[in-house]
Amino acid sequence: MILYDLVNARKTHFSPNSWRVRMALAHKGLAYEVRDVLFGDIPSINAGGDKLTIPTIAHNGRLVTDSWDIVRYLDETFPQTPRLIAPGADGQVLKFFQYWVQTTIHGGIARMILRDLYDRLDPADQPYFRASREKMYKQTLEALQAGREERVDAFRKSLQPMRLSLGHGPFVCGEQPGYADYLAFGGFQWARISSPFQLLAEDDVVHAWFERCLDLFDGAGRREAPAA
């Protein structure tokens, strides 16, 4: 199994959606090798074929792209490993959680770290990243990130449903972590690796949860160096 994953100039892996898959692979106890890529390398993974995004895995001569589809593929291909996405309604509610992560966690974090992330990219990736993100957000990276000290409280408040969930146990999924935890973890790990900005207050249960997630699987998340 090969995981194609993005790196920045320091060769640290910052993609939030790849961290979901890394945690899913660790949860299942599946071994894999990582191929580091820059944004500019992505088309060459599958030259002439379908458009890929990161994360992509290669397994048994097949390429699977998109974190949700990858985890479903892993569930189906390795049925003896713990399943992460249930079929039917339960899986749809988990998909809602992914949309909540996308809009609330990723959407909120992007507006506080993307300029810092840009600074840490390989210089070859910077022009593409700036152009694509400034088109997406309809403002400069500098304007997007400006005023974050005044906006971070609203971001913290937006995490309230997750905070209430963590009142029941150490993880969103209860006593043991599950895919909802990995979905949320990806966003905070993206921030940890890309920016020194403090997103969470030290006394927030979400902060304690994130530290707990960093320790999972022999500290797999914590081994990736944080932004200096």
Next chain:
Amino acid sequence: MILYDLVNARKTHFSPNSWRVRMALAHKGLAYEVRDVLFGDIPSINAGGDKLTIPTIAHNGRLVTDSWDIVRYLDETFPQTPRLIAPGADGQVLKFFQYWVQTTIHGGIARMILRDLYDRLDPADQPYFRASREKMYKQTLEALQAGREERVDAFRKSLQPMRLSLGHGPFVCGEQPGYADYLAFGGFQWARISSPFQLLAEDDVVHAWFERCLDLFDGAGRREAPAA
């Protein structure tokens, strides 16, 4: 089975958390009788016993209170009916959805309808309702609801993860409705019965979803008269 449920001056049932349970009972095909109560009647349901809230059900000489606990009780007591709350991690993710409904849907709607709801209460309940809610929100009901025309767009935007979920199928739970749908339905039904204010744009997929929910179980939700 008896369901104790709140009524307003027109004897319509407006409790969002009761609507969750009503839909769960209908989903399971379980028959029940309703006992209408005012806020002021709640202590008399269980005089001298534990504090109850609405909804409460009475079944086989037992009182079960709190919508989540009621639905779990129904799942356990009627194992031949479709289960609504999965055990383990899947149930915890559903609980997160309930917290999202509580903070985003109920929290948002309260700030747009509570003065209208107050106007429709039985006069005997109005002093209690005003005092308790004004203490909770630290402002008058009038101030809480003021400016809703300017705030409704932010509320609609806050529903974005649910809107993305509804891109997959007619219900949050997929092709068929499940408890996540009933959790969200309760909030919008609360608003429909308590206030004439238009919360959702006509062309919103969430609006179409709500209309679909009103039609479930032979129009059980739609039969309850909307606020005039």
